[in-house]
Amino acid sequence: MRLRTLGELPVSAVGLGTMPLSIEGRPDEARALATVHAALDAGVTLLDTADSYHLPGEEPGHNERLLARALATWGGDTDTVLVATKGGRGRPAGGGWTVNGDPRRLRAAAEGSLRRLGVEAIGLYQLHKPDPAVPFAESVGALRELAQEGKIRLAGVSNVDADQIRAAREILGDRLVSVQNRYSPAVGDSEQELRLAAGLGLAFLPWSPLGGISRSSLDGPSGLADEGPFAAFHEVARQHGVSPQQVCLAWLLSRSPTVIPIPGASRPETARDSAGAADLELGEEELTALGRAVERARRGAGHGRTGRLSDGGSVSAARRRGAVR
Secondary structure (H helix, E strand, O other), X not given: OOEEEEOOEEEEOOOEEOHXXXXXXXXXXXXXXXXXXXXXXXXXXEEEOOOOOOOOOOOOOHHHHXXXXXXXXXXXXXXXXXXXXXXXXXXXXXXXXXXXXXXXXXXXXXXXXXXXXXXXXXXXXXEOOOOXXXXXXXXXXXXXXXXXXXXXXXXXXXXXXXXXXXXXXXHHHHHEEEEEEEOOOOOOOOHHHHHHXXXXXXXXXXXXXXXXXXXXXXXXXXXXXXXXXXXXXXXXHHHHOOOHHHHHHHHHHHHOOOEOOOOEOOOHHHHHHHHHHHHOOOOHHHHHHHHHHHHHHHHHHOOOOOOOOOOOOOHHHHHHOOOOO
């Protein structure tokens, strides 16, 4: 497994997003644990979770407790595994997601995550989403205090725009190591944020890197369809004898040395397949063909372009469309 860095910490070039293991349609615990173990066996050392990854109305932390059990029952060396969690969101009964960036709430959330993960300090703690009712500086300031107290080692921000990234960097300094936004071949709203993160030396963690489309439907009309706008991904996949999903993730990795995709999985075979993208080498002609396909598809969908900073293509625009989780 090739490595990339979060701050100065080496991690696998492809991580694992564990949300599917705890929300609606989640697998039973045996399969969930097997999925995490499969990713770890494949060399994945970055696991992304959140205290709000649970069913609506359920006690927070289902996913964090699951990861703690997965690591405790895995036969490998967990010293190199980084668990990245998030705070500031909730899933009350009745469905929907709430946001709460109050510093006191974030402190309580982080302390709850510490207990559930069974660690002395959280490897990477991320503000899940800015709260419009709370000054952004106050929310990020809570992460700074947690870092100063040794409760978190590294800090990150999620679902943010470029101005918020700059503000977080000003407050957190070198403790800020990552930005996690929605980004995929189909969705380029965070093109500007990706480039800013790269310029600042921050890891960029695309969530929903396959566009939120399940593996089973990836060949369907709404996915990377063989006859659709992403046909080039299928062609490259055939040439390499791999899945279109691997090509998708490899293309994301080519966008910047700071990109670390965190594809979700609810089956061991999916986790293994995604991990394989880290070692898939694409040629310049292939990357050019894929880039052209992405450009055409995004232009048609009104998302950000790959060739330059997108016209207003920030998370703010996505947020107005209700696309940010």
